[in-house]
Amino acid sequence: MKILADYDLKELSEIFSGEKRYLAGQILSFCHNGKTVDEMTSLSKEFREKLKSEYVSTGIEILKEFKGKDGTSKFLMKLSDDELIESVFMTNNYGNTICVSTQVGCRMGCKFCASGKDGLLRNLSAGEILGQILTVNRYMGGTVNDRKISNVVLMGSGEPLDNYNSVIKFLSLLNEKSGINISERNISLSTCGLCDRVYDLADSGHHPTLTFSLHAPDDEIRREIMPIAKKYSVKDIVKAAKYYFEKTGRRVIFEYSLINGVNDKSEHAKALANLIKGFPCHVNLIRLNKIEKGDLLPSMSANEFKSELEKSGVTATIRRSLGSDIEGACGQLKRRYLCKDEL
Numbered sequence: 001m002k003i004l005a006d007y008d009l010k011e012l013s014e015i016f017s018g019e020k021r022y023l024a025g026q027i028l029s030f031c032h033n034g035k036t037v038d039e040m041t042s043l044s045k046e047f048r049e050k051l052k053s054e055y056v057s058t059g060i061e062i063l064k065e066f067k068g069k070d071g072t073s074k075f076l077m078k079l080s081d082d083e084l085i086e087s088v089f090m091t092n093n094y095g096n097t098i099c100v101s102t103q104v105g106c107r108m109g110c111k112f113c114a115s116g117k118d119g120l121l122r123n124l125s126a127g128e129i130l131g132q133i134l135t136v137n138r139y140m141g142g143t144v145n146d147r148k149i150s151n152v153v154l155m156g157s158g159e160p161l162d163n164y165n166s167v168i169k170f171l172s173l174l175n176e177k178s179g180i181n182i183s184e185r186n187i188s189l190s191t192c193g194l195c196d197r198v199y200d201l202a203d204s205g206h207h208p209t210l211t212f213s214l215h216a217p218d219d220e221i222r223r224e225i226m227p228i229a230k231k232y233s234v235k236d237i238v239k240a241a242k243y244y245f246e247k248t249g250r251r252v253i254f255e256y257s258l259i260n261g262v263n264d265k266s267e268h269a270k271a272l273a274n275l276i277k278g279f280p281c282h283v284n285l286i287r288l289n290k291i292e293k294g295d296l297l298p299s300m301s302a303n304e305f306k307s308e309l310e311k312s313g314v315t316a317t318i319r320r321s322l323g324s325d326i327e328g329a330c331g332q333l334k335r336r337y338l339c340k341d342e343l
């Protein structure tokens, strides 16, 4: 099945060039409002039947919502080929944020993250990444004109820059004026540091906020917890981050999950400050979230680590961990299956 949400207005106009002129716009609008083909009721029944034989709208179906205590909801979603992904909806005082997945599984193999435990199953298409936003916006009672989602983070399962073409297309689709139309200022893309792709992104004309999952001040520690560190050094990452800043003017963020006894000592904070000081960036410190079968433990010294960074002039925030009671926090999303009694 093809996915209507994969196409922009121009492409839809070409696909439906034999039909009435305004049809492409109507389909895009239905799609971005999270409607299924059956619900595109201003199209004739006959046309909908024809459309349905070839296309689905977003290709996303919410199977279950897991409600957390802090207002966070995790959604288990089914794709049109029955694969499963998860997205997380979070409320903040400045609006609501959705955390979307970019791949089913992940092939990066970070030791502390649940998303890659089964490897990569497949990439999501641009429309499937977008579809998570459209579906949850509708579920929350939103439309394209009255959005219930203001911010998007590409921090669910998958490595966004390992699915580069779909992610770039997704960023373009978000700009569609008659669609959901969320500004790139409100989009954050997180990467474990595929440096070659960071340069491509900087040159692509798309400028989301870029977040690097650094998690270590040097290559030795990084290699222990992140296989990608064998390909790119921490210096390569900082160089790419600086390029992104110079090219886009967007301050970059380094994510640093504090793991007990691995990367959380004051000497690590000093080394981190040395590595990144001198250009506009910010550090988000996260206490490691527990994952099934993981033997790494959260650090108890986040405050000390933060003070040490600040002494060296590096700004840092200790991030609240949302959704950990529903396994919806950073690193906890996976290709989850439901037990029979949960359905």
Ligand code: SAH
Pocket: 108, 110, 112, 113, 114, 154, 155, 156, 157, 158, 159, 160, 190, 191, 192, 193, 211, 212, 213, 255, 257, 286, 287, 288, 289, 290, 291, 330, 331, 332
């Ligand atoms: N692959 C991308 C996108 C995932 S974003 C990336 O690596 O950036 C998810 C964020 O949560 C990343 O910063 C990731 O390193 C972090 N993370 C993964 N597992 C975690 C865990 N158990 N506790 C805290 N943060 C974790």
